[in-house]
Amino acid sequence: MSIVVVGSIGIDFVAVAARLPKIGETVLATQPLHIGPGGKGFNQAAGVARLGGEVRFATKTGRGDLGRQARSFMELEGLLTPLATESDADNQVALIFVDDLGHNMISVTPGASADLLPPDVDNLGIVPGDILLAQLEIPVATVAAAARHAKNAGATVVLNPAPAAPLPEELLQLIDIATPNETELSMLTGLPTATTSEVVAAAERLVSMGVEEVVATVGSKGAIHVNRSGSTTYPSILVDAVDSTGAGDAFNAGLAVGLSRGLELGDAIRLGCRAGAYCVTKLGVLDGLGTMAQLDEFAVQL
Ligand code: RIB
DSSP states (O other): OOEEEEOOOEEEEEEEOSSOOOTTOOOOOSSOOEEEEEOHHHHHHHHHHHTTOOEEEEEEEEEHHHHHHHHHHHHHTTOOSTTEEEEEEEOEEEEEEEOTTSOEEEEEEOGGGGGOOGGGGTTOOOOTTOEEEEOSSSOHHHHHHHHHHHHHHTOEEEEOOOSOOOOOHHHHHHOSEEOOBHHHHHHHHTOOOSSHHHHHHHHHHHHHTTOSEEEEEOGGGOEEEEETTEEEEEOOOOOOOSOOTTHHHHHHHHHHHHHHTTOOHHHHHHHHHHHHHHHHTSSSSGGGOOOHHHHHHHHHHO
C-alpha cells in the first residue's frame, strides 16, 4: 500500500524569541536563525518516509537557490521523483516565530506551490488500497482533482485542511478522513471549537457536510474522532514543548502510515498522536519527524 502525498514544499525561516511579537513590535531572537525544509506536503511526505512508509510526493519546487535547496532536501529524504516538477516562480517560503513555550505564528508565501495545477496530478499511479494524503497549501482545485483520481482508483482520501479554506461540495463528498485542528474545524463549519463538546459538535457538522470520518487534532489534548456512530477522544502524550511547528504534519504522517499498515483507525490515530508529541520536542520540523524506533524509544522514556 502506497501513500501518495500531494502538496507543498517550502523553506522555513524560524526565529525563536522569549515571546511572540505584538502588532508593530520588534522582538530580538534568542537563538540564531534556523533554516530548514518545510511546507505541509513535504513535512508529511518526509514523516511517512521516516516511519518506513512507502511514499510518492507530487509537488512543485521553485526557481533559484531556494528551489535548489528544496530539491536537495527532497533528495535527502528519498522524495525526489518525476512527480515533483518545477515552476518559474519563487519557491514557497514560510516565516515562523516560535516562543519559549513552543507556540508559533506562521506566514507562508506559496510561490511555486500555487502552480501545482490539476494536470500535474493526472498521473499519480494510484491503485486500489493506496492512501492519498493532501493539504491546502496548493490550489483547492488540484486537491479536488487528486481526490477524484484517488476515489476512482479505489484509494482512501485523507485531507488535512490546513491552512483552512472553503471546500467545494464535490471535494467534501470525496473525503474519507479529514484532520483539521480546532481553528480549521471552526473555519470550515462556522462553529465555535473552544471546548471539547464544541469540537465534537463542529466535527458532527463536518460529517453532515459529507466527510466520512473527522479526526480533529486538539493540541496537547490529543485528538477527537467523530463519525456517524459517535465520538472517541484519544489523549496526547504530555511533553515539554520546544516548537509546535509541524506537529500536525507529523500526526498526519503517523496516521497515514498506521492506515497503510492495516491498523484500525483508532490505533492509527494513536500512532499519529505519538508522532505529533515527538515532533513538539524538537526545534524545526525535520528533526521532529521521528523514525518508528525513535517513537518507540520516546514512548518508553515518558
Ligand atoms: O505545518 C508546518 C508547516 O507549515 C511549516 O513547515 C511551514 O512551512 C508551513 O507550511
